Amino acid sequence: MGKGPRVSSPVDPHDSASQGLSRFSPAGELNKQLPEWLRFDAEYRARLEEGFSGKLFRANSGDTYFLNRIRLGVGIRPTDWLKFHLEGQDARAFGKNSPRTSGFYDLFDLRQGYVELGDTEKGPLAVRAGRQTFYWGEGRLMADSLWSFPGRSFDAVRATLRHRGYRLEAFAASAVQITRTTSAGFSKPRLGNNVHGLYGGIEKLVPRATIEPYVFWRIGALVTGEDNKPADLNFKTFGFRWVGKLPAGFDYGTEIATQKGKVANSDFNAWAGHWVLGHTWKAPGQPRFFTEYNYATGDGNPKDNKVQTFDVMYPSTHLKWGETDQVGWRNIHDARAGFEIAAATNWTASTNYHAYWLANVHDGLYAANGSVAIPRVAAGTAGRWVGQEADVQGSHKFANGIEINIGVGHIFPGTFIKRTASGHGYTYPYLMVAYKF
Numbered sequence: 001m002g003k004g005p006r007v008s009s010p011v012d013p014h015d016s017a018s019q020g021l022s023r024f025s026p027a028g029e030l031n032k033q034l035p036e037w038l039r040f041d042a043e044y045r046a047r048l049e050e051g052f053s054g055k056l057f058r059a060n061s062g063d064t065y066f067l068n069r070i071r072l073g074v075g076i077r078p079t080d081w082l083k084f085h086l087e088g089q090d091a092r093a094f095g096k097n098s099p100r101t102s103g104f105y106d107l108f109d110l111r112q113g114y115v116e117l118g119d120t121e122k123g124p125l126a127v128r129a130g131r132q133t134f135y136w137g138e139g140r141l142m143a144d145s146l147w148s149f150p151g152r153s154f155d156a157v158r159a160t161l162r163h164r165g166y167r168l169e170a171f172a173a174s175a176v177q178i179t180r181t182t183s184a185g186f187s188k189p190r191l192g193n194n195v196h197g198l199y200g201g202i203e204k205l206v207p208r209a210t211i212e213p214y215v216f217w218r219i220g221a222l223v224t225g226e227d228n229k230p231a232d233l234n235f236k237t238f239g240f241r242w243v244g245k246l247p248a249g250f251d252y253g254t255e256i257a258t259q260k261g262k263v264a265n266s267d268f269n270a271w272a273g274h275w276v277l278g279h280t281w282k283a284p285g286q287p288r289f290f291t292e293y294n295y296a297t298g299d300g301n302p303k304d305n306k307v308q309t310f311d312v313m314y315p316s317t318h319l320k321w322g323e324t325d326q327v328g329w330r331n332i333h334d335a336r337a338g339f340e341i342a343a344a345t346n347w348t349a350s351t352n353y354h355a356y357w358l359a360n361v362h363d364g365l366y367a368a369n370g371s372v373a374i375p376r377v378a379a380g381t382a383g384r385w386v387g388q389e390a391d392v393q394g395s396h397k398f399a400n401g402i403e404i405n406i407g408v409g410h411i412f413p414g415t416f417i418k419r420t421a422s423g424h425g426y427t428y429p430y431l432m433v434a435y436k437f
Contacts (some may be wrong), residue, residue: 024400025365027437039075042437044068045149049430053164065096067104069149071111082121087112090184091149102178103369106150108373109178110186118160126160126398131176136169136199137212137241139316140274140329141256145369147318147325150178155189167201175314192221195313218261218313226305235261235268237313237331249280263307270310272296272329287341294321298360302378309363317368322354323391323409324428325374332386333357346397356386358416365416374420387414405432 034040047067073087081199089111093104112118114130133144145152146368156173174194179187182407191231205211220233246252254340258271278290296310321334321360338352358365361384393407408429415424 013017020287021312022407025368037077039077041073041075043071043435044437045070045434047149047430047432049428063097065104067149068092068397083116085112085114085116086110087148093149100181102150103148104150104340105181106178106187107180107182108184109180109360111151111153114121114339120160121156123160124162127128128158128160130317132158133153134171134173134304135316136197136214137255138253138320139322141237141239141257141313141315142197143314144197145314145316147316152314152316154195165182165204169199170197171199184423194219206242206244208246211241213243214239214241216313217315218311218327225262225264226302226307227233227265229265230265231262233261233263234257235263235391237311249282251278251280252276258308259311266305266307268307268311270308272310274329285341285343287339289339290337292334292336292338294329294332294334294336296332296359297378298323298363300362301423302362302376308360309366312370315369319352319391319393321368322389322411323352323393323407324389324393324411324426325368326365326411326426327354327356327386327389328366328368328370330370331359331363332366333359342396346399347394348393348396351393352388352389352391354389354391356414358384358386376416377420380417383415386416388412401435401437403434405434406430434435 015092029040046069047066048064050064060286063280069091070090071087071089073085074086087110088108090108091104091105091106095102110131112131112133114128114132116126116128118124118126119129120126134153134156135143137145137277143152153176154173155176156171158169158171158173161168172194173196174189174191176187177193183246195218197214199214200212202211202213214281216237218233218235218237222230222231224230237257237259239255240311241255243253244251253274253276255274256271257273259268261268273295274292276292277291278288280286281290297308315329317328318325321329321332327334333356334357335351338350340348340350343349361380361382362376362378364372365374365386389409389411391407391409395403395405395406397403408427410428411417411426413423413425
């Protein structure tokens with residue numbers, strides 16, 4: 001984080017070609033035999049998630065399973081200004097405890113299927129319509145969920161305008177609700193839970209920096225507010241992201257978002273912030289140390305008809321608030337320190353430390369995806385101190401295109417966890433293998 005702007009299409013960390021490695025690619029060899037307007041691609045990913053010791057911070061609550069995913073894509077570009085893209089995927093978990101959910105299963109489904117006029121990623125003017133992926137900024141609010149095996153796509157229309165260091169994206173979208181968890185087929189569009197937005201980019205206002213202002217307007221049907229009466233969800237998120245580099249190897253980044261509107265009949269008012277400062281040394285492996293602080297509001301009274309817990313919308317969150325993903329950008333103070341290094345050619349390693357406190361003792365603890373990890377204690381008697389997390393990760397990219405990732409995270413419980421959930425820690429180890437054809 002803080003290394004530079006990442007806007008709408010992040011580089012796939014499992015794409016060895018993007019790292020400059022020369023390797024054999026089955027899809028590449030096939031594409032050499034095909035006309036220039038036709039291209040195929042494929043990816044396989046597998047991850048063993050072992051143990052989940054202390055799930056929900058309770059003893060003997062583990063689960064061990066093996067995740068598998070394959071994606072197959074085809075692109076057709078009959079002219080420079082016209083493109084068709086289709087991508088199917090099959091994602092499933094072997095050995096996982098029931099029930100099946102869309103967080104782990106998506107049996108042969110249409111992940112992307114769009115038509116594009118112009119070039120959305122590089123061109124001065126473009127329009128893309130159909131099922132597609134987004135990745136705005138660092139993915140804190142609107143993004144494809146990169147760690148999730150099914151991921152996240154949107155049925156959307158997106159327009160892009162670029163001119164001399166300025167960029168404006170406008171979109172109207174509905175997140176795809178994956179329904180293919182028990183049988184194969186295509187998840188159909190299900191409108192009624194929509195997001196409209198504007199996302200900007202300013203690259204020349206501040207030297208060596210990018211500023212990205214945005215506004216998201218979320219509309220949903222039949223949610224329940226604090227009066228327990230169902231009505232519509234309707235709120236706007238106004239924010240900006242600012243990342244840049246300073247002299248002497250320092251880098252910085254911040255993102256601040258405010259939210260106002262209605263959650264059914266309840267007034268909604270919340271905000272969140274992210275701040276990071278890092279330093280990279282001119283030494284073998286380019287070691288980088290960074291410190292970070294994250295904050296998001298919580299709700300002080302569940303019966304005053306005022307909702308104040310920040311809404312993370314559709315995030316891509318893994319590692320932003322810890323390896324375990326048990327703490328997220330809602331009702332939280334998160335102080336973080338980390339170290340990253342390219343230990344050798346095609347080897348990377350990192351370690352992180354987090355300290356967590358509730359922003360409001362009358363609200364609960366929320367996971368990275370926004371769901372409730374531990375329900376609120378409305379009286380506030382469980383305390384503010386959530387605990388600490390320590391993480392270690394490593395990866396290696398082989399010349400043949402295979403990448404191996406390994407990591408482990410552990411939460412050491414604080415007062416709030418001990419008083420509300422038996423006080424057990426949470427351990428999340430994993431081993432992942434990926435190959436992009």
